[in-house]
Amino acid sequence: MVGLSIGETNFIRGGIAQDLRCDGRKRLSYRPINVETGVIPQAELGRPSSSRPDHGKVSIHVDCSATAAPMYQGKGGEELSSELALALQRGLLGSKSGAGAGIDLSSLCIVEGKTCWDLYIDCLVLSSDGNLLDALGAGIKAALSDTGVPRVQVMAADASSSSDQPEIDVSDEEFLQFDTSAVPVIITLTKVGRHYIVDATAEEESQMSSAISISVNRQGHICGLTKRGGAGLDPSIIHDMISVAKHVSEQFLNKLDSEIAAAQARQEES
Numbered sequence: 461m462v463g464l465s466i467g468e469t470n471f472i473r474g475g476i477a478q479d480l481r482c483d484g485r486k487r488l489s490y491r492p493i494n495v496e497t498g499v500i501p502q503a504e505l506g507r508p509s510s511s512r513p514d515h516g517k518v519s520i521h522v523d524c525s526a527t528a529a530p531m532y533q534g535k536g537g538e539e540l541s542s543e544l545a546l547a548l549q550r551g552l553l554g555s556k557s558g559a560g561a562g563i564d565l566s567s568l569c570i571v572e573g574k575t576c577w578d579l580y581i582d583c584l585v586l587s588s589d590g591n592l593l594d595a596l597g598a599g600i601k602a603a604l605s606d607t608g609v610p611r612v613q614v615m616a617a618d619a620s621s622s623s624d625q626p627e628i629d630v631s632d633e634e635f636l637q638f639d640t641s642a643v644p645v646i647i648t649l650t651k652v653g654r655h656y657i658v659d660a661t662a663e664e665e666s667q668m669s670s671a672i673s674i675s676v677n678r679q680g681h682i683c684g685l686t687k688r689g690g691a692g693l694d695p696s697i698i699h700d701m702i703s704v705a706k707h708v709s710e711q712f713l714n715k716l717d718s719e720i721a722a723a724q725a726r727q728e729e730s
Contacts, residue, residue, distance in 0.1 A: 464666060472667055476652050483661070488708055490659040493598065495719040497606040497727050505628060506578035508569060516568020516576035520548045521583065522596065528588045547593055548583075551646050551675035551684035552600065562644040562675060562683040563604075570612055571626050577609060590662040593673050593686075597646035598716055604643055605720050606727075608635030644677040644684075645712055647705040651691070656701060658708055672701050676709035 464472070475481050485491070508515060522545040524532040532540065552562045568577040581603065583596050611634040615627035650660040650671040657664065660671075670689030677683055682702065687693070693701075 464663060468663070469667060472664060473653050476655050476657060476664070481657070482663070485659075487655055487657045488704065490712060490715070493715055493719050495598075495602045495716070495723040497602060497720065497723045503577050503579045503607075503609065505570075505630070506576055507625075508573060508576045512565070513573035514569050515565035516570075516579065518553060518563055518565065518568075518579045518581065520545050520552070520581045520600070522548070522585065523583070524585045524588075528585050532585075532588075544583075544593060544596060547673060547686045548596060548600065548646075550686060551593075551597060551644065551673065562642055562677055564639060564642065567639060568609075570628065571614055574626055575614075575628055588662065590665045591648060591659045594646045594648050594659065597644070597675070598712075601640060601643050601645060601716065602720050602723070604638050604640045606724065607638040609638055610635055642677050642679070642681075644675040644681075645709055645716060646673050646675050647709050647712065648673040649701045649705060651689075651693070656704070672698065672705075674702055674705040676706055678713055680706050680709075682706075 472482060476487060479486050481487070481489075483491070506517060509517065522541045524537040524541045524544075526533040526537060531537075553565070568579060570576055581600055583599065585592060585596075611631040613629040613631075615629055647658060648660070648671055649656040649658060650665060650668045652660075652664060652667045652669070660668065665671075668689055669691035670687065670693055672693070673684075673686045673688070675683040675685070685702075
């Protein structure tokens with residue numbers, strides 16, 4: 461919890477109302493983005509679930525380190541980690557039925573009903589100044605852009621074997637680039653007073669009445685939506701926030717893709 465004086469509160473709210481925030485940004489401007497590649501998600505062979513035999517599986521885990529903020533020590537960090545992981549699951553993987561999924565889980569299937577890739581995405585929060593969900597979503601997209609899925613060959617089943625699992629030969633040299641064209645970014649619009657802002661700082665978040673996190677991909681499709689805060693929102697306002705999120709996502713995606721390409725270029729040079 462950020463403790464602010466009445467003067468600081470009025471300064472933050474007044475700046476947002478005048479479209480000039482404390483750090484000089486406008487209401488719909490993000491802070492600078494820095495990306496480093498080379499730290500990729502972990503994947504291992506697994507078995508598809510019986511309800512979705514033609515899909516692979518993705519697990520997202522978030523760990524909020526106590527070094528990021530005192531509030532993350534003990535139970536507080538565990539609750540926030542679970543909340544963020546659930547929001548990321550909804551934003552990237554859609555509903556339980558797979559509707560709205562930003563990650564194509566069918567591409568992770570090797571043999572229907574038998575073998576698939578289990579993809580593990582581990583997120584570690586080492587510092588925090590607000591807007592964690594958007595930052596984690598951008599980090600996941602950057603990591604997936606740098607992920608190569610090993611090429612596999614399904615061997616002919618041995619008639620003498622009693623196992624129903626096919627024999628899989630996993631290549632150590634050939635990799636397929638993970639398709640991130642439909643992976644969304646998360647745009648959180650935080651409502652402070654009568655206005656809403658993107659990429660809120662911790663101080664700005666302390667003044668919010670509510671916030672909506674909207675997952676939007678390159679095609680402008682909405683992949684998920686999560687609301688925080690106790691104040692209700694009129695449906696017309698939510699509709700307007702979705703329109704704003706779509707507009708902001710175009711700029712954010714362009715900047716993120718540019719940073720990912722630059723990071724990969726630096727990695728190849730080193």
